[in-house]
Amino acid sequence: MIRLAQMEDLSGIVSIAKRAVTQMNDEGSDQWNDQYPTLKHFATDITNQELYVFVEERIEGFIVINQAFATEYDELTWTDLHKDAITLHRLAVNPDTRNRGVAAALFTYAEHVALERGHTSIKVDTYSLNTKAMRLFNKLGYTNVGKLLTATRSEPFVYYEKTLGQADAVGM
Incomplete structure (x- = not known):
């Protein structure tokens, strides 16, 4: 099940984030560290009702869905205007449950949210050393729009976009 995160979810979210930092660093990516993301980032995301968690018996992953585009996004050529898109931040999956479809389910859910809100695309970025994220974006049909x-x-950083259609909402 995917749902909005609550403040009582913070310890599980932070635990996954810390483990994800260790795993990313071990894989050669320093995109995240002990200064980002922090409990404060996640508490703000929860307060803003932008953080979603994937829950089975416990939280197995999370993603932030909003329209908070980094200023760098203005330097690239996108298919859709920012007002017509959402962006995704702070995706992480419990390292013990990686490769079981949790990240893909979170992305599918984000596509559903975007369509429900009347948006036509999703924009996302990742650090170029985060090769697993880039593989995921490609697998899920995102198009590389540039590097900065x-x-x-x-x-x-590498930037991606996916234009959505009604077919993307099937199964939700």
């Missing part, structure tokens, strides 16, 4: 270097990283 930021002042805080030595490698570029």
